[in-house]
Amino acid sequence: MQNHHILFICHGNICRSPMAEFIFKDMVEKAGRAGEFEIASAATSTEEIGNDIYPPAKRILTQKGVKFNSRQARQITRKDYDYYDFIIAMDDNNIRNLKRLLGEDTENKISLMMDYAGKHRDVADPWYTGDFETTFNDITEGCRGFLKLFS
Numbered sequence: 001m002q003n004h005h006i007l008f009i010c011h012g013n014i015c016r017s018p019m020a021e022f023i024f025k026d027m028v029e030k031a032g033r034a035g036e037f038e039i040a041s042a043a044t045s046t047e048e049i050g051n052d053i054y055p056p057a058k059r060i061l062t063q064k065g066v067k068f069n070s071r072q073a074r075q076i077t078r079k080d081y082d083y084y085d086f087i088i089a090m091d092d093n094n095i096r097n098l099k100r101l102l103g104e105d106t107e108n109k110i111s112l113m114m115d116y117a118g119k120h121r122d123v124a125d126p127w128y129t130g131d132f133e134t135t136f137n138d139i140t141e142g143c144r145g146f147l148k149l150f151s
Helices: 016-030 055-063 078-083 092-102 113-117 132-150
Strands: 004-010 037-043 086-089 110-112
Touching: 004 016, 004 092, 016 037, 016 055, 016 132, 055 132, 086 092, 086 113, 086 132, 092 110, 110 113, 113 132
Parallel strands: 004 037, 004 086, 086 110
Antiparallel strands: none
């Protein structure tokens, strides 16, 4: 059984990417496939390093029955690029920042979350929109589509 290394990325690593991390962990656990994946998240910026998940993001995860644990935001590194098989960004700005931080994506590891839902668009940042429900639904749809790659 292959172990797939998945890293979700957003700007600060306190809303969208940790939501995606825990939504995807929940999906693979419910599918009985948790052992096939190593799942984490990181930021492109340094703004929130050390901070836990944003409280409204915790609230929506709790409301939807998605388990999560306390964690600290961190910035992606070049070692992450080498280690992870898939680096899934929440928006086009994240992809631009990833290329600035990591250089060219020579191994084609970087993708956009909503592409897995058949929609080439950003996952709106609830830090600005305040709409954690829409963000949760988008991420869930993207994660479902992503999981289908492994079936």
